[in-house]
Amino acid sequence: MHITFLGATREVTGSCHLLEVGGRRVLVDCGLIQGSPHHERHNHDPFTFDPAGLDAVLLTHAHLDHSGRLPLLLRQGFQGRIITHPATVDLCRIMLEDAGYLNEKEAEWQNRKRRRKGLELVKPLYTRAEARATAARFDPLEYGEPCAVAPGITATFHDAGHILGSAVIALDLEEAGRRRRVVMSGDLGHRGTPVLRDPEPLTEADLVVMESTYGDRDHRPWDATWEEMGRILSDAREAGGNLLVPAFAVDRTQMLLYAFRSHFAEWGLGDWEIFLDSPMAIAATRVYARHTALYDSRASAFERRHGGLFELPNLHLSERTEDSMAINRIRSGAVVIAGSGMCDGGRIRHHLKHNVWRRDAHVLISGFQAAGTTGRALVDGARHIRLWGETIRVQAQVHTVNGLSAHADQAGLLEWYANFRDAPPVAVVHGEPRAQDAFVARLRADFGTRAQAMRYGETVDLERPRLERPES
The missing domain is CATH 3.60.15.10 (Ribonuclease Z/Hydroxyacylglutathione hydrolase-like)
Structure with missing residues (x-):
């Protein structure tokens, strides 16, 4: 053997x-x-x-x-x-x-x-x-x-x-x-x-x-990570633009939605319109919502008291292409969670094109970014990125949260x-x-x-x- x-x-x-x-x-x-x-x-x-x-x-x-x-x-x-x-x-x-x-x-x-x-x-x-x-x-x-x-x-x-x-x-x-x-x-x-x-x-x-x-x-402690997330949302709200969150469709998106749900008042999330702009992430979230027996004790207790882990009063599920395109007409007050997680494909690239050159925009990097990807370029402080052959100036503030692995x-x-x-x-x-x-x-x-x-x-x-x- x-x-x-x-x-x-x-x-x-x-x-x-x-x-x-x-x-x-x-x-x-x-x-x-x-x-x-x-x-x-x-x-x-x-x-x-x-x-x-x-x-x-x-x-x-x-x-x-x-x-x-x-x-x-x-x-x-x-x-x-x-x-x-x-x-x-x-x-x-x-x-x-x-x-x-x-x-x-x-x-x-x-x-x-x-x-x-x-x-x-x-x-x-x-x-x-x-x-x-x-x-x-x-x-x-x-x-x-x-x-x-x-x-x-x-x-x-x-x-x-x-x-x-x-x-x-x-x-x-x-x-x-x-x-x-x-x-x-x-x-x-x-x-x-x-x-x-x-x-x-x-x-x-x-x-x-x-x-x-x-x-x-070793990863950063969870308490420090949640404190950092709260500061980023506060800074983005004061800047007056949009907050883009590139996220992997499976697990990272669900982790973020639950974090938003459980810190909703603390992080002032009622002041935003939140968009989940990824058909695959929407489908994966529905799978997570069905398998409640796999939740840990804290999530199970939260669900018993408050309902679904991923249900936010201001969450919009953008499944159609037209829904995604409509987001790009919003100049302020939108949190946009979209794939791909490393910004090398998917709808997040369209949102970067419409926002990353704005000084009032913020980008929250929530996962590992491989060398050579657009996400890694943003993490490394690139002044410009390339999207569909066009050079886009980066003036948005980019935040990297390392504790969400x-x-x-x-x-x-x-x-x-x-x-x-x-x-x-x-x-x-x-x-x-x-x-x-x-x-x-x-x-x-x-x-x-x-x-x-x-x-x-x-x-x-x-x-x-x-x-x-x-x-x-």
């Missing part, structure tokens, strides 16, 4: 891990590779295994860097079921179809240019129809219910607290009378995050596969690992090299753990997991 690491190795995206036990093969996650065009081209590469030979796929959560290549598995012959939490099923239906739509639009745009040049036309990475066919393969599994995935492989999902439906997967394996337990962390949530419960602790494992996105740093920080990762008995070995994935190496060093120093940052294609023998290869 062994596990091979085929993604999110020395990088964050493309999570994909192949488990082989007694001739059975199960894949954990099948995510998109995201980043530069050079990196994203690898999404078109064939898999290094035969998808038709897989017994099943286990999906930790809906984010595309974990789920976004599932339609390609089906295209290449996968016949099995995709086992995941019911909330992940609901979110993935939205996110995969949206990804298929964007793939189709990207191929259409490229082919217009290629036709003029007489070049061979390109096909979408996958289509909306392929995304819908993938959703039909989902098999929901609740937290805490053991599932016989294949002979010798039993999976139990536990709440990871990262986004709605996210799971830590405990895998109980048996081959020729030998038994092992492997725990796959997926993405672990930020302790104290609004709406969702904290990551569920586990105590037994022979090997832990852990994410390390923030393995080298949905990922556990270094302290949170170490706290979760500390629940395991006997310091089991750790295979570290899902992090940039600096974060991975710092986290490996802390695991070794604090717990005496055998820990190692995995490389692409590396295989660990689960009967004798030997880690601690010297890092180069």
Whole structure:
């Protein structure tokens, strides 16, 4: 029995891990590779295994860097079921179809240019129809219910607290009378995050596969983050313009809406008109509103006393294109939450074009901004940005709120690992090299753990997991 690491190795995206036990093969996650065009081209590469030979796929959560290549598995012959939490099923239906739509639009745009040049036309990475066919393969599994995935492989999902439906997967394996337990962390949530419960602790494992996105740093305390948010809203109100909030459609948007709901009077939000200008974020918010059993105790108590977490008296849901365009006629007093979260697509770019050159406008950056994105340029203090070939002067005040991450920080990762008995070995994935190496060093120093940052294609023998290869 062994596990091979085929993604999110020395990088964050493309999570994909192949488990082989007694001739059975199960894949954990099948995510998109995201980043530069050079990196994203690898999404078109064939898999290094035969998808038709897989017994099943286990999906930790809906984010595309974990789920976004599932339609390609089906295209290449996968016949099995995709086992995941019911909330992940609901979110993935939205996110995969949206990804298929964007793939189709990207191929259409490229082919217009290629036709003029007489070049061979390109096909979408996958289509909306392929995304819908993938959703039909989902098999929901609740937290805490053991599932016989294949002979010798039993999976139990536990709440990871990262986004709605996210799971830590405990895998109980048996081959020729030998038994092992492997725990796959997926993405672990930020302790104290609004709406969702904290990551569920586990105590037994022979090997832990852990994410390390923030393995080298700690987040700002929540109290300081809410104080900062209040100051930004106050400053923006005094300036007299609009406040733009680029936000990821899943989890970040819902976190912001709940924060607005629970601090409504304190932050003076009654003075604004608030717009959620993202069809995907609106759909995801409806999914969050349905799965109330997954809320933490504070959110559940708030809902019992006050009603829906995301219902604001001055919130406008802008689903149609015409609704979005109408927002741009507003010169003052609008809070606009829109995607994409890194300002590289979606409706937020139109709002930036109409506002970012105004001195009275404010921009609240609520999430990680990758290098090379428009959002990162704003964070880095760019005086000008490019939108549809036009250079736009940046005169708006840009605020970066760093405490809203949905990922556990270094302290949170170490706290979760500390629940395991006997310091089991750790295979570290899902992090940039600096974060991975710092986290490996802390695991070794604090717990005496055998820990190692995995490389692409590396295989660990689960009967004798030997880690601690010297890092180069």
